[in-house]
Amino acid sequence: xxxxxxxxxxxxxxxxxxxxxxxxxxxxxxxxxxxxxxxxxxxxxxxxxxxxxxxxxxxxxxxxxxxxxxxxxxxxxxxxxxxxxxxxxxxxxxxxxxxxxxxxxxxxxxxxxxxxxxxxxxxxxxxxxxxxxxxxxxxxxxxxxxxxxxxxxxxxxxxxxxxxxxxxxxxxxxxxxxxxxxxxxxxxxxxxxxxxxxxxx
Amino acid sequence: xxxxxxxxxxxxxxxxxxxxxxxxxxxxxxxxxxxxxxxxxxxxxxxxxxxxxxxxxxxxxxxxxxxxxxxxxxxxxxxxxxxxxxxxxxxxxxxxxxxxxxxxxxxxxxxxxxxxxxxxxxxxxxxxxxxxxxxxxxxxxxxxxxxxxxxxxxxxxxxxxxxxxxxxxxxxxxxxxxxxxxxxxxxxxxxxxxxxxxxxx
Numbered sequence: 001x002x003x004x005x006x007x008x009x010x011x012x013x014x015x016x017x018x019x020x021x022x023x024x025x026x027x028x029x030x031x032x033x034x035x036x037x038x039x040x041x042x043x044x045x046x047x048x049x050x051x052x053x054x055x056x057x058x059x060x061x062x063x064x065x066x067x068x069x070x071x072x073x074x075x076x077x078x079x080x081x082x083x084x085x086x087x088x089x090x091x092x093x094x095x096x097x098x099x100x101x102x103x104x105x106x107x108x109x110x111x112x113x114x115x116x117x118x119x120x121x122x123x124x125x126x127x128x129x130x131x132x133x134x135x136x137x138x139x140x141x142x143x144x145x146x147x148x149x150x151x152x153x154x155x156x157x158x159x160x161x162x163x164x165x166x167x168x169x170x171x172x173x174x175x176x177x178x179x180x181x182x183x184x185x186x187x188x189x190x191x192x193x194x195x196x197x198x199x200x201x
Numbered sequence: 202x203x204x205x206x207x208x209x210x211x212x213x214x215x216x217x218x219x220x221x222x223x224x225x226x227x228x229x230x231x232x233x234x235x236x237x238x239x240x241x242x243x244x245x246x247x248x249x250x251x252x253x254x255x256x257x258x259x260x261x262x263x264x265x266x267x268x269x270x271x272x273x274x275x276x277x278x279x280x281x282x283x284x285x286x287x288x289x290x291x292x293x294x295x296x297x298x299x300x301x302x303x304x305x306x307x308x309x310x311x312x313x314x315x316x317x318x319x320x321x322x323x324x325x326x327x328x329x330x331x332x333x334x335x336x337x338x339x340x341x342x343x344x345x346x347x348x349x350x351x352x353x354x355x356x357x358x359x360x361x362x363x364x365x366x367x368x369x370x371x372x373x374x375x376x377x378x379x380x381x382x383x384x385x386x387x388x389x390x391x392x393x394x395x396x397x398x399x400x401x402x
Binding site for chain 1: 249250260271382383385
């Protein structure tokens with residue numbers, strides 16, 4: 001059973017690029033993907049490592065976001081504000097996942113596209129509710145779920161599991177114990193799946 | 202005239218992976234490559250950014266070095282000590298480059314392979330001299346050059362130029378003003394060359 005655990009933050013451009021590609025990549029190799037939105041802020045705090053605030057790297061990153069989108073053939077408009085808090089988006093996913101996993105993945109893509117293509121600020125709970133509503137989800141039920149202990153606990157558990165599994169950024173893929181960090185490691189993920197029967201490459 | 206400026210530190214595994222590939226990649230697109238060994242320590246100091254000392258990331262990196270080597274089909278044995286000071290190796294390149302650029306690139310590859318395959322500690326001037334000697338260079342002339350102001354200045358200038366051009370890691374590629382960081386950006390470099398006539402992609 002080939003399974004990819006896909007960890008991502010909804011504020012991560014490379015997470016968005018990966019989300020648009022991972023299901024097709026997995027399907028080519030008969031693998032399934034478990035999606036796990038997490039909060040990078042929680043991960044960084046646990047690791048004692050914030051991303052370096054270096055203007056040279058930052059300028060490079062902004063250019064690389066845009067160039068990577070063109071490289072992958074994906075639409076991208078670098079959003080402002082950036083980055084943003086993504087707990088509402090992540091919790092909306094975990095609630096949707098309790099009902100229909102495939103539609104929950106589509107909701108995740110809708111949230112990513114809302115932020116990185118349409119420029120909607122998905123840190124706003126209201127915006128998350130609107131996007132879910134437009135995707136055919138029950139807005140009232142989702143609003144209740146976002147305030148529920150159960151859904152808050154689901155996100156908390158996902159972050160704790162990510163930390164325990166040594167996830168340290170977004171996107172991060174795990175095939176068993178083998179970790180892959182970054183959309184630029186998708187070719188490694190694919191090679192690993194292609195060599196899965198002999199334990200990777 | 203398609204030119205790639207290739208900045209690297211001799212202690213950088215991803216620099217080694219890139220060095221083994223960049224000339225073939227460039228030749229496919231009629232581009233030439235200028236090699237610029239630099240000292241990452243100098244670059245990090247100028248940017249106020251040392252690499253984060255995070256054990257989770259570090260363990261990931263060691264695994265990724267080895268996996269990347271397998272992915273590229275290159276030999277690799279993670280060396281100890283690591284990282285190391287590389288001013289002698291870099292200066293040896295700049296001296297060799299004053300005499301024969303193609304052979305100087307081969308010396309750079311010999312130094313990389315000595316460190317990352319054979320496990321030789323190329324922070325030692327003696328080891329650098331031995332490797333150059335085995336590659337047919339004049340050991341006595343090189344020993345004199347390594348102590349010369351001219352060759353020390355060549356490395357210093359390379360580091361200063363790298364900082365001015367916003368190079369912040371190894372390997373780093375520049376095509377004109379377009380910067381590409383990391384061996385994992387070689388596909389971007391290649392796409393840029395393929396679209397060179399219309400200003401990149």
